[in-house]
Amino acid sequence: MPPYSLAIFDFDGTLADSFPWFCSVLNQTARRFGFREVAPNEIDELRALGPREIIARLRVPMWKMPAIALHMRRLSADSRDAVALFPGVEAMLAALTARNITLAIVSSNGEDTIRRALGPAAAHVSHFDCEASLWGKSAKFRAVLKRLDIDRRRAIAIGDEVRDIEAARRAGVASGVVTFGYNTGVSLRARGPDLVFDDYAELVAELTG
Numbered sequence: 001m002p003p004y005s006l007a008i009f010d011f012d013g014t015l016a017d018s019f020p021w022f023c024s025v026l027n028q029t030a031r032r033f034g035f036r037e038v039a040p041n042e043i044d045e046l047r048a049l050g051p052r053e054i055i056a057r058l059r060v061p062m063w064k065m066p067a068i069a070l071h072m073r074r075l076s077a078d079s080r081d082a083v084a085l086f087p088g089v090e091a092m093l094a095a096l097t098a099r100n101i102t103l104a105i106v107s108s109n110g111e112d113t114i115r116r117a118l119g120p121a122a123a124h125v126s127h128f129d130c131e132a133s134l135w136g137k138s139a140k141f142r143a144v145l146k147r148l149d150i151d152r153r154r155a156i157a158i159g160d161e162v163r164d165i166e167a168a169r170r171a172g173v174a175s176g177v178v179t180f181g182y183n184t185g186v187s188l189r190a191r192g193p194d195l196v197f198d199d200y201a202e203l204v205a206e207l208t209g
Contacts, residue, residue, distance in 0.1 A: 002099050002208045004174070006150045008141055010159035011107040011114050013181025018076075018083045022182075025075050033068050035060040048187040050162040051134060065134055069108060073131065077113045086180070090121035092200040097124045099208045102148060106140045106157070108132045137167035145173070156195070156207070165191045178203070 012018040027037040036058045038046065046054055055062070076083070093103060104127040107114060111130040115122045127148060129140040137157075145152055157168040160181025165188070168175035176195040179185030189196055197203040 002101055004101060004154055004156045004207055006102045006104065006145070006148060006155040007096060007207060008104045008106050008144055008155065008157040008173070010137075010157075010161070010164055011105055011109050011117075012076075012083075013160035014158060014164075014178055015085055015089050015105075016083050016114075016117055017086050019182055021076075021079060021083050025072070029068065029071060029075075030058070032071065033060075033064050035064075044184075047182060047184050050183075050187075069133065073108070073110050073113070076109055080116070083117060085117060085121070086200075088200045089118075090124075092204055093121055093124040095204045096207060101207060102126050102150065104129065104144045104148070106130070106132060106137055106144060108134070108137075135163065135167070137164065138170035141167060141171035141173055145171075158197075158203070160188075162187065162191055165193045168193075176203070176206075 009015055023043060030037045038058065046057070049057065060068070096103060103125045105114060105125055106129045109130060111128045114128065114130060118125070127144055129144055132140050141157055145155060152172045156174040156176050157164065157171070158176040158178065159165070160178050161183045165175045165177060174195070175193040176197060177188045177193045178197050179188060185196070185198070195206055197206065
């Protein structure tokens with residue numbers, strides 16, 4: 001039996017290669033909402049930071065965060081084909097469901113945007129809980145567990161950011177991270193997640209036991 005019966009995936013940076021797109025719209029968003037723009041040579045440094053550190057570094061007014069998140073979701077929805085899945089996503093999801101691992105997606109992005117990007121691969125996902133706030137994923141993880149009636153000890157949440165690790169811990173589920181998304185592998189490993197995946201083959205091997 002696989003060690004986990006439920007895998008909850010993040011979308012941007014975990015299943016979709018959206019970091020280049022995010023960088024392309026960051027400064028126009030900064031001008032719109034009045035926080036500091038980012039120079040190209042700062043990108044790698046920011047990828048090593050957690051969300052609170054980034055917010056402080058860019059001097060983002062906290063009270064504007066909900067409006068900023070909504071703006072980013074709308075930009076993502078309007079971008080349509082600007083963001084592609086990482087190679088191997090559909091095969092990875094299919095391999096997990098073939099081993100009777102239930103799949104869910106919890107994301108800050110919108111469900112329609114995610115379903116469109118996934119295409120046929122969306123058929124492998126049993127549950128979507130989207131439009132999470134910056135620190136709202138843990139509540140959504142608990143909601144997924146309750147809705148699917150799965151013991152938290154048999155669940156793992158997989159993302160690509162420091163905040164994904166923190167959310168998994170608050171929800172009492174195992175944390176897994178991919179090293180090819182928003183935060184760097186070094187910064188993610190420093191937070192001590194339960195599992196670290198450098199590619200999807202490693203992810204499938206670990207989750208299916």
